[in-house]
Amino acid sequence: MSDRPSLARPAGMDDADAELLTRARDLLDAVYREGRHEVVAAFRLSDGAIVTGVHVDGSARRSAVCAEGVAAGNAIAQGASAPVVAAVSVLRRPGGTWHLIEPCGVCAEMLSDYWPDARVWVTAGSEGVPTTFAGLLPAKRRRVW
16 A cells, blocks of 8 residues: 555544545555546445445546446446445545545436435535535436436
8 A cells, every 4th residue: 555645534424434435545546547547436335335436537538437437337236225325435636635525517416316315425625524415416306217
């Protein structure tokens, strides 16, 4: 593992969500490649399983796939009987700093379609705080499947 700057556990984050943070940081440590693999998402399912996703970038901008989308596909592959209940995404900047981040707008739309009530940790100011996928888009039109 590299000597990475600390990404502190947010106040109020329980042990289960802290495990997501640790898993995301450890995986990002292992796969980080500047400009290609800079974000990892970790999701916990209701059965306790943890799935992850790695940001994959390509030379054509539309070929990029967000870590949250990869994690969502992995969660669905685990089975619809165990929905996502919590999520954490971690970004490593080329300068070596680490950040707790929220999903991009496209991912927030998709994740709130599938698991609107799942807790997601985001940074507000300088603090990590929980919200829900639906809370990321308070004026979202709800899709009826």
